[in-house]
Amino acid sequence: MSVLEDRRKKSWMIDTTPLRVVTFRRMWIGNGASFFGFQFTAVAVPVQMFAITHSPFWVGLLGVAGLVPLLIFGLWGGAVADVVDRRRLLLSSSALTWVVTLGLLTQAILGVRSPHLxxxxxxxxxxxxxxxxxxxxxxxxxxxxxxxxxxxxxLHYTTTTAGGVLGPLAAGLVMGVWSADVGVPVAYAVDALLFTVAFWATWRLPAIPPIEPDGSGEKPTAGLRGILAGLSFLVTQPVLLLSFAIDLIAMVFAMPRALFPAVAEDRFGGGAAVGWLFSAIAIGSLLGGLTSGWIGRVRRQGVALVVAVVGWGVAIALSGLAHQLWLMVVLLAVAGAADLVSAVYRQTIMQTYAPDRLRGRLQGVFTVVVAGGPRLGDLRAGATAQFTGVGTSWVGGGLLAAALALVLAAAFPALLRYRPVQELKENAER
Known part of the structure; x- marks a missing residue:
């Protein structure tokens, strides 16, 4: 009993033992620096787009621009990672990202002011x-x-979450000190500079070639056949499909970030307010993660997932009604805590259902859903705001997400009935 209590006490603290591995420590530092720097670009791009067009719809189109390549290359990138040297793949893809950041910096300095670019x-x-x-x-x-x-x-998740909090706040300070014409280039420059740390860490990685198959299973392939094998498994698993679907509902209908620049300017006078709005959800996620010791003790994980998504939608809707910056930040943080809970259970459910030979490809699907959903949400929010107004788009989207999550869970109760596989086995043995 004392051993169990000791483990529980330790579960509240972050284990830093992996940092003793030099290679991981470099990678952790590089990833943390690059993610922090990327938050400057994540804030600067929509701010620049809104400054050029004064249209939430154009800001929402940034979500489409990010979504389409993600759908095309997300699944393929996961398959490729199983058949080539991962260090080389990471170096080449990181180089592309770095060049794009330098391109954003260049167009901002030159004052191109092209939404299409x-x-x-x-x-x-x-x-x-x-x-x-x-x-x-x-x-x-x-x-x-x-x-x-x-x-x-x-460690990786905690660092990226902290970057999601501190990065937008720092970017908001930059936007508050300078006008968009100056603040936007400064933000891109910070991102480009910090990304060099990640590139250095990747360069110092050892070669990581694919592990040769032992003949006991199908040889991985980066082609269509390998991708289809993962998708074929996915469509036969209703719990997995429902967990993905409910996440898409939450992100598509209740993600308000495309509206942040307009709300920051109209309600709070612009400046540092935009940084607080972009940071608020991450603040809630960070606090939710630091107080997440109870999550592992919940057995009805499907029910918990549905409750978290409904909570996300309701909190988003209430935040859209707030006209005080502090209140809006608090409510967005509550939504962020709910999102952390739903993310943990989605990941846990996927790991429970997916056999090891398919986890890489299903992780590719997971990446597409997790990263693609908010981009679709950007489009939905921006397009709706163009015709109904910012407030209606924000509040209505949150309420609709909560309602649709409840309807989906009631219509297809497999997710509500879900419990971890191990518990099902124990119940069967009784």
């Missing part, structure tokens, strides 16, 4: 992300001992 550069940036993300995630088990992989992933 911003869309094109956003699309190219999404290509780099779609290819590099599966490779980066699949490298970790090759550079740290197997028993340290969960701790390594926890």
């Amino acid at each position: 911003l869309l094109a550069l956003t699309a190219l940036q999404s290509v780099g992300f779609a290819i590099s993300s599966p490779a980066r995630q699949s490298i970790v088990p090759r550079i740290v001992p197997a028993e340290l992989v969960p701790s390594a992933n926890t």
Whole structure:
């Protein structure tokens, strides 16, 4: 009993043991620096687009520009990561992302003011992300001992979440100190500079060639056949499909970030307010992660997932009604905490259902859903705001997401009935 209590106490603290592995430590530092820097670009691009067009619809189109390449290259990038040297793949895709960031900096300095160029550069940036993300995630088990992989992933998630909080706040300060004509180039320059740390860390990685098959299973392929094998498994699993569908509902109908520049300017006078809005959801996710010891004790994970998504939608709707910056930030943070809970259970459900031979390809699908949903949400929010107004788009989207999540769960109760496989086995043995 004392051993169990000791483990529970330790579960509240982050295990830093993987940082003793030099290669992982470099990669962790590089990833943290690049993600922090990318938040400057994530804020600067929509701010620049709104400054050029004064249209939430154009800001929403940035979501489409990021989504289409993600759909095309996300699944393919996951398959490629299983058949080539992952270090080389990560280097080449990172180089593409770095060049795009320099392109954003150049057009901002030259004052090109072209919304079409911003869309094109956003699309190219999404290509780099779609290819590099599966490779980066699949490298970790090759550079740290197997028993340290969960701790390594926890460190990575905590760092990126912290970057999601601090990066937009810092970018908001930049926008508050300078006008958009100056602040936007400065933000791109910070991103480009910090990305050099990630590129250095990737360069110092050892070669990570694919592991040769042992003849006991199908040889991985980067072609259509390998991708279809993963998708064929997915469509036969209703719980997995429902977990993906409910996440898409939450992100497509209740993601308000395309409206942040307009709301920051109209309600709060612009400046640093936009940074607080872009940071608020991540603040909630970070706090939710730091107080997440209870998550592993929940057995009805499907029910918890549905409740979290409904909570996300309701909190988003209420935040759209707020006319005080502090209140809007608090409500968005509540939504972020709910999103953290739903993300944990989605990932857990996928890991439970997916056999090891298909986890890479299903991770590619997971990446497309997780990264693609918010981009569709950007389009939905911007397009709706163009015709109904910013407030209606924001509040109505949150309420619609909550309602659709409840309807989907009631119509297809497999997700509500879901419990971890191990518990089902234990119940069967009783």
